[in-house]
Amino acid sequence: MKLPRRNFLHLAAGAAALPALPRVASALDYPTRPVRIIVGFAAGGAPDILARLIGQWLSDRLGQPFVVENRPGANGTIAVETVIKAAADGYTLLAVAMPDAVNATLYQSPNYNFVRDIAPIAATSRDPDVMLVNPSFPAKTVPEFINFARANPGKINMASPGVGSSPHMAGELFKFMTGIEMTHVAYRGSAPAITDLLGGQVQVYFAPISASLAYAKAGTLRALAVTTAVRAEALPDIPTVSDFVPGYEVSAWYGIGARRNTPADIVDRLNLEINTGLADPKLKARLADVGSSAFVVSPADFGKFIADETEKWAKVVKFANIKPE
Numbered sequence: 010m011k012l013p014r015r016n017f018l019h020l021a022a023g024a025a026a027l028p029a030l031p032r033v034a035s036a037l038d039y040p041t042r043p044v045r046i047i048v049g050f051a052a053g054g055a056p057d058i059l060a061r062l063i064g065q066w067l068s069d070r071l072g073q074p075f076v077v078e079n080r081p082g083a084n085g086t087i088a089v090e091t092v093i094k095a096a097a098d099g100y101t102l103l104a105v106a107m108p109d110a111v112n113a114t115l116y117q118s119p120n121y122n123f124v125r126d127i128a129p130i131a132a133t134s135r136d137p138d139v140m141l142v143n144p145s146f147p148a149k150t151v152p153e154f155i156n157f158a159r160a161n162p163g164k165i166n167m168a169s170p171g172v173g174s175s176p177h178m179a180g181e182l183f184k185f186m187t188g189i190e191m192t193h194v195a196y197r198g199s200a201p202a203i204t205d206l207l208g209g210q211v212q213v214y215f216a217p218i219s220a221s222l223a224y225a226k227a228g229t230l231r232a233l234a235v236t237t238a239v240r241a242e243a244l245p246d247i248p249t250v251s252d253f254v255p256g257y258e259v260s261a262w263y264g265i266g267a268r269r270n271t272p273a274d275i276v277d278r279l280n281l282e283i284n285t286g287l288a289d290p291k292l293k294a295r296l297a298d299v300g301s302s303a304f305v306v307s308p309a310d311f312g313k314f315i316a317d318e319t320e321k322w323a324k325v326v327k328f329a330n331i332k333p334e
Contacts, residue, residue, distance in 0.1 A: 039099055039275050040073040046265070048104040049088030051081045051198060054170075055219045055299070059133050059263045060104040062295055066286040067279070077104075084108045084173040084333065086119060093126050097268040099275035103127060105264040110318035111173045114326040115333050124319060128271050129311040131283040132264040134296060135304035137235035138179045138215040140250060141203075141224070144231050146212055151234050151253040154213070158189035167191040168202035168214040172334045175261035176202075178322060179215035179236050181329045186254050195334065206230060217261055218243060218300035236260070243300040262304060262318075264311055280308050 046064050050056045057079060064075035080088040085108045095101035109123050121127075140151070148154035158165050169177035172195055184191055194211055196202040199220035206214045207230065214221075215236060222243055225232040234250040235241045236259035251257045265283060267276065286292045287303035296303060306314065325331075 039278060040071055042100065043074040043076055044100050044102060045095075046075055046077045046102045046104055047088045047091050048077055048079050049081060049085030049106070049108075050079070052079050054198065055136070055217045055261065055301075056085075056104050056106045056263055058219060058299055059296075059301065060265075062292065063133055063265065063283060063286065066289075066292055067282055070282050070286070075102075084112055084115065084171060086112055086116065089123065089127065090120055092266070092268055093121050095268055097270040097272075099267060099271050099279070101268065102130070102279075103266040105129070105266045105315070107175045107178070107260070107262050107318065108173050110315055111178055111322045111326065113319045114323040115173045115331060124312070124316050126269050127266040128269050128276060129308050129315060130265045130267055130276050131280045131308065132262060132304040132306050132311045132314070133283065133287065134301040135237075135260045135262040136218050136301050137237040137241045138176050138259060138261055139218055139221045139225055139235055139241075139244065139247070140179075140183075140233045141206060141214045141216050141221055141230045142212060142233060143206055143209050144228070145209065146231065148233070149231070151248070151250060154233060155187050155189060155253075158187075158191065162190045163192065165189075165191045165213060166194050166211040168194050168196060168206055168211040170199045170202055170217075171195050171197070172331060173326075175217065175259065176215040177331075178325060179259040180213070181325050181331065182257065182259060183215070183250065183254070185325055185328050186257055203230070215259075222300045241300065242302060243297065262314075264304070276308055 046060050048057050048060050060077050064077050067075045080091050092101055092103040113123055148157050167180045199217060202214050205211050224230040225244060232247045234248050236250055238251055238258045240249060284305050287305050293303060
């Protein structure tokens, strides 16, 4: 049968459009079922809190539950492996955090390459750690702390919630840039670290702001400085470490990722929705309650940021000869 030219062209145009239909549908229909957000740390910590805030926002916006699942262990690597083994369909997301950049060097033979195997979707926040000491500690400023450490080598114990965590790396970078000695004492979370700091068993803790804000504001622990390059909105009267140690900067950052090859339209949709949330006054207020500040970037810029952080912390891991627990 011979088709009229007009009908033939119409059918050909329709056929050419068919391969694009599944891609468009995936963006328009997503999500059609619950989405998991895998968190590599225990409930109650900063990665968990931020994942739940973002998950609730996405649930409200997209009409499907975004359910947080905690898979703690090995400084977040168990969670990454869980996501890498899942389908690349946007229904298993990863709560990304600074330790993911550290792990690239901390673990000699990881089962994955984070930069290669995880697609960055969106950052959520970029927060300071707070350099805390017991009020009875002799130093009241960062310079006094450095002078005390130099005059008393081996007498300062530095707490952290685990090897490769943001507080641990903040302390190691401080040692690297000042030349002082501190003995690392790892705990299983911020709560026991703060308990021992209050009791004087350890002398300093570069604590996540979410875990330390109340203590710093109440004066039950003395905040010497924050680790970001600029002062924290939640602690405007506290100086930065870089005021005394030029070039020092540590951010405890968080975000959302997915397995590589997740459809780009789903990545872009999630990035748009998350960034919209980070501009929403109510969500911004909830972030501020835990000392967090929104970190709004594109997927590509978040990927570059993670790569830069991976390179930065590789130098510190090698300098300090840090080994996994």
